[in-house]
Amino acid sequence: xxxxxxxxxxxxFGKFAGLVISILFTPxxxxxxxxxxxxxxxxxxxxxxxxxxxxxxxLFDATRKVVGDGKDDSxxxxxxxSISLLIGIVYxxxxxxxxxxxxxLGVLPATYVPYTWAIILVVFFGNVYAVARAAFYGIQRxxxxxxxxxxxxxxxxxxxxxxxxIGYDVVGVFTGYVFSFVLLCILGLLVLRRSIPFxxxxxxxxxxxGREIVSFGGYQLIGGVSAMLLYKVDLLLVExxxxxxxxxxxxxxxxxxxxxxFVPSVIQAAFLQHTAHLWSNGDIDTINSNLKEGFKYxxxxxxxxGIGLFTLADPFLSIYFGPSYSASSTTLQILLIGxxxxxxxxxxxxxxxxxxWVRESEAITVAGLCINLVLNVLLIPEYGIIGAGIGTGVxxxxxxxxxxxxxxxxxxxxxxxxxxxxLIAVQLIFLTVFYAIVSSFSYSPLVSxxxxxxxxxxxxxxxxxxxxxxxxxxIRKFLHKxxxxx
Numbered sequence: 001x002x003x004x005x006x007x008x009x010x011x012x013f014g015k016f017a018g019l020v021i022s023i024l025f026t027p028x029x030x031x032x033x034x035x036x037x038x039x040x041x042x043x044x045x046x047x048x049x050x051x052x053x054x055x056x057x058x059l060f061d062a063t064r065k066v067v068g069d070g071k072d073d074s075x076x077x078x079x080x081x082s083i084s085l086l087i088g089i090v091y092x093x094x095x096x097x098x099x100x101x102x103x104x105l106g107v108l109p110a111t112y113v114p115y116t117w118a119i120i121l122v123v124f125f126g127n128v129y130a131v132a133r134a135a136f137y138g139i140q141r142x143x144x145x146x147x148x149x150x151x152x153x154x155x156x157x158x159x160x161x162x163x164x165x166i167g168y169d170v171v172g173v174f175t176g177y178v179f180s181f182v183l184l185c186i187l188g189l190l191v192l193r194r195s196i197p198f199x200x201x202x203x204x205x206x207x208x209x210g211r212e213i214v215s216f217g218g219y220q221l222i223g224g225v226s227a228m229l230l231y232k233v234d235l236l237l238v239e240x241x242x243x244x245x246x247x248x249x250x251x252x253x254x255x256x257x258x259x260x261x262f263v264p265s266v267i268q269a270a271f272l273q274h275t276a277h278l279w280s281n282g283d284i285d286t287i288n289s290n291l292k293e294g295f296k297y298x299x300x301x302x303x304x305x306g307i308g309l310f311t312l313a314d315p316f317l318s319i320y321f322g323p324s325y326s327a328s329s330t331t332l333q334i335l336l337i338g339x340x341x342x343x344x345x346x347x348x349x350x351x352x353x354x355x356x357w358v359r360e361s362e363a364i365t366v367a368g369l370c371i372n373l374v375l376n377v378l379l380i381p382e383y384g385i386i387g388a389g390i391g392t393g394v395x396x397x398x399x400x401x402x403x404x405x406x407x408x409x410x411x412x413x414x415x416x417x418x419x420x421x422x423l424i425a426v427q428l429i430f431l432t433v434f435y436a437i438v439s440s441f442s443y444s445p446l447v448s449x450x451x452x453x454x455x456x457x458x459x460x461x462x463x464x465x466x467x468x469x470x471x472x473x474x475i476r477k478f479l480h481k482x483x484x485x486x
Contacts, residue, residue: 004257004270004274004290006118006140007140007142007270007273007274008266008270009010009193010142010143010146011266011270012145012152012263012266013146014142014145014146014147014149014255015078015146015262015265015266015269017146017150017232018146018149019259019262020149021150021153021154021157021220022153022259023259023330024157024318025157025160025161026255026321027321027322028161029041029048029150029160029161029164029173029322030255030321030324030325030462032161032164032165032321033154033169033170033173035248035324036244036245036248037169037170038133038248039175039239039243039244039245039246039247039248039251040111040170041170042235042246042247042248042251043235043236043239043244044111044115044170044174045114046117046235046236046413047109047111047112047121047231048068048119048174048177049228049232049233049237050225050229051071051095051119052119052123052126052227052430053221053224053339054120054221054225054391055091055092055094055095055123055126055127055301056088056126056127056130056195056217056221056224057087057088057091057212057214057217057218058216058217058218058219058220058221058227059084059087059088059091059127059130059134059223060131060133060134060219061082061134061216061220061224061272061353062084062140062212062213062216062217063080063084063131063134063137063142064133064134064137064140064213064272064273064352065138065211065216065240065272065273065276065353066080066084066209066216067080067081067134067135067136067137067138067139067212067273068111068137068139068140068210068272068276069276069277069280069466070280071138071139071140071273071277074196074439074451076194077135077138077139077196078197078198079201079205079208079209079340080138080209080213080253081131081135081192081196081198082198082199082200082201083201083205083206083209083213083310083394084131084134084135084213085128085131085198085366086200086201086206087210087213087214087217088126088127088128088130088131088337089127089128091121092124092126092128094123094125095123096120096123096124099116099119099120099123100116100120100128103116103240107433109418110380115173115174115432116179117407118175118177119145121178121181121182122177122181124184125181125185125397126181126185127209128185128188128189128284129148129152129184129188129334130183131183132145132148132185132188132189132192133188134151135196136148136191136192136195136220137269137273137296138273139195139196140273140274141195142269144191144195144271144454146186148164148184148188148191148364150183151187152180152181153182155179155180155183155184156176156177156180157176159175159176159180160172160173160174160175160176160177161176161180162176163175163176174355180192181280187403190400196395216358219358219359219362220353220358220362222362222366222367222381223358223361223362223365224466225331226362226365226366226368226369227365227369228364229280229369229372230368230369230372230392230395230396231254231258232252233369233372233373233376234372234376234380234388234389234391234392235250235251235254235388235460236277237377237380237388238380238384238388238430239375239378240423242380242384246384246385248325249325249327249328249331250328250331250385250388250389252317252321252325252328252332253317253328253329253331253332253335253385253389254335256309256316256317256320256435257332257336257339259300259305259334259341259403260301260305260306260309260336260339260340261302261307261339261342261346262301262305263297263298263301263302264298264301264302264343264344264346264347265306265343265346265354267294267297267298267346267347268291268347268349268350269347270348271290271291271294271298271351271354272353272354273354274290275287275290275350275354275355276354277353278290279355279356286410287351287412288356288412288413290351291347291348291351291412291413292413292415294347294413295344295347295348296469298343298344298346298347298421299344299423299424299427300427300464300470301343301467302339302343302344303340303427303430303431303460304339304456304460306336306339306340307427307430307431307435307456307460308434308452308453309332309336309436310332310333310336310337310431310435311431311434311438311456312438312452312453313329313330313332313333313336313447314326314329315444315445315446315448316445316449317329317332318445319445319446321450328385329387330386330389331385331389332389334386334389334390334393335392335393337393338389338394338395338396338397340391340397341399341400342396342399342400342427343397344400345396345399345403348403348404348407349361349403349464351412352403352407352410352412352423355411355412357406358398360406361403361406364402364406365399365400365401366393367398368396368398368399368401368402369395371391371394371398372391372394372395373393375387375390375391375394375395376388376391376392378391378466381389381409409469422467423469426464427451429463430459430460430463430464430471430478433463434452434455434456434459434460435457437452437455438452445448
């Protein structure tokens with residue numbers, strides 16, 4: 001438990017720093033480039049994300065899982081990392097050739113053609129960079145992996161904003177994106193070399209570990225591509241049916257909606273390698289205990305940030321993106337409901353994957369993607385970005401339901417319905433109180449953002465401490481640490 005907590009804390013601070021960078025980057029970017037350019041940026045970035053994800057072949061999760069299985073054997077770890085690097089390079093070369101041919105044959109959409117070489121460079125250096133970070137995750141030195149990622153984000157955002165500001169617009173933004181991967185890939189390999197020696201693997205090593213890495217990565221790829229399309233296909237369909245301005249509005253709803261699963265994503269990132277290690281040692285009781293705690297804190301975090309953002313959607317969008325983006329507030333509220341379900345699911349899925357249920361879980365994600373596609377195609381032409389939000393929200397809920405049923409079928413202990421109902425009931429009380437207070441007063445967007453969140457935090461803490469979901473000892477330790485820091 002101490003090891004898991006240490007990993008969660010490392011990932012938390014890393015992802016929190018990344019979130020802060022993203023929070024600062026977006027409002028500056030939308031003021032440096034026009035709304036239509038932001039729509040192009042969002043659309044191209046969605047395509048970038050899909051292509052680079054496919055090119056990785058699930059290597060990030062496969063590497064950290066296989067390394068985590070036997071992290072105490074340094075010789076084995078070295079072999080696994082070397083094989084993963086080799087596989088990553090092969091995948092990158094194949095993907096790069098495919099992108100180049102698609103561009104030459106006119107298969108690649110015209111929007112992406114100017115960025116062909118940028119895509120190829122990100123694919124190659126991104127694959128090697130991903131394996132380097134995964135290796136540190138696998139040996140449970142997540143702090144190193146997160147430090148590398150913070151560095152990459154800082155390089156990307158600073159170079160992108162500088163080039164966009166001096167007149168290179170979207171091209172400048174993606175130049176910064178490519179440069180960040182090249183630089184941090186080289187740095188990541190140098191840092192990795194000091195901790196894990198790697199060399200060209202032998203044929204025997206490839207036979208021993210390569211199949212497991214490729215197999216697990218393949219299932220992760222299916223689910224990962226489905227999940228990525230799940231997050232991006234609605235944006236691409238909005239751009240197709242409604243144009244770039246609508247895509248920009250929908251992107252302004254997606255960005256904050258995805259921010260609220262920050263804590264679940266931290267837990268998700270720590271659970272896979274830790275659960276794999278516990279499962280290989282037959283320690284199911286600890287897995288059950290970790291899963292219940294992770295589920296609880298995921299619900300609490302999603303409730304705190306989700307309810308706050310749901311209630312203050314309009315003033316938040318006006319302040320963060322600008323008054324012209326407040327038209328997406330209803331879409332944001334719809335997405336937040338669905339994001340609550342998907343955010344909770346993110347805690348459960350890595351445990352299912354590490355304990356042998358990867359195929360079934362990924363099949364559920366594929367089914368959710370199909371639901372998303374059908375609903376978005378039906379709803380977007382008629383209802384625009386609100387229809388996209390409804391279709392996506394319903395698919396998120398369906399994925400949650402499917403993984404819950406899978407959890408019940410697995411050998412793991414599922415949390416009791418009574419315990420869940422009581423936990424959710426307390427959060428609904430928080431929603432009722434906070435929404436009623438905010439609705440009773442009329443302030444400017446800036447004043448609302450400054451005044452209501454502190455009140456909401458106090459209300460949330462009071463209710464959940466009283467109900468016993470947030471231990472008083474935890475708050476006391478935090479306050480004591482603050483006093484020592486002073």
